[in-house]
Amino acid sequence: MFTGIIEITARISSITPSSSSSGFTLTLDEAHEILVDCHVGDSICVNGACLTVTEFDMGAGWFKVGLAHETLQRTNLGQLQIDDRVNCERAMSSHTRFGGHMVQGHIDSTAKIISIIPDGNSLRFKFEFPPQTNLMPYLVEKGYITIDGASLTLVFVDDSSLTFGIMLISHSQEILTLSKKKVGESVNVEVDILGKYILGGTGRMERLIDNIVEKRMKEKGII
Structure with missing residues (x-):
């Protein structure tokens, strides 16, 4: 972790x-x-x-x-x-200050940088997922995302275009490799693990309930 x-x-x-x-x-x-x-x-x-x-x-x-x-x-x-x-x-130790968020180090997908716009001394990055990914439900504005291993905050999410963005402050620009990348290059993305557990668990629970209801209806001859 x-x-x-x-x-x-x-x-x-x-x-x-x-x-x-x-x-x-x-x-x-x-x-x-x-x-x-x-x-x-x-x-x-x-x-x-x-x-x-x-x-x-x-x-x-x-x-x-x-x-x-x-x-x-x-x-x-x-x-x-x-x-x-x-x-x-x-890997984090038991006495580490938890300055970021829980990161597994398991990449979900890559995303492409589609724009880099200066905003004062910060940089606004916009990324686009490839069409085959289905990760947008796990992205929440002001929530966490991991980009090339760095814990960052989402500043916007657009489900329709499969795009999302972050703002990179000047301090982070000095530390992270992201500030050296250009439009068209790719980054590694890991979505927030809490979203995976919540949405993934909800989906499994719904399927389980559907299966139980269907079984009971068959037993009673309703279907």
Whole structure:
């Protein structure tokens, strides 16, 4: 579990195709700060995706993670190139201040940046989901969303156009990789887990009730 509060931006230093699958191994450096308590098998959120540390060198400041086919399908991590920077956050600890929101590190979809508009010293970003996604019901204005691993607040939601927006304040622009992206580029999106549980649970409950009603009506010969 993560909070969506980015600790560092690490640099992609190498991308190595896996010899046994269609995945890759990423090596990230300039990551000293998040390796002081690292162990092989730990989880680190990289651009919003929960990945497992397979190897690291605290002194040199690098670590490696594997990207499986499922991860490449769900995220924009397959588009990364050498020297690109990514948002990184260690898994939360029991004494962490909860500054963001509950982030699983499980990417739901990518979204495309369709506009970036300056607003004072802030930037307004507008994103569009691909047509096949059905995530709009989980988005609520002033609710949470995770974009490339960062916990951000939705400032508008338009169900009809599958678009949504956030405002990036100047402080966040200095910390997050989002401020370096351009119109047309993609971001990783994880919707609020509370919405998933509430709406998903409601849907399952409705189906359960429908099945029970149908069963009782059949037993009584009504249908």
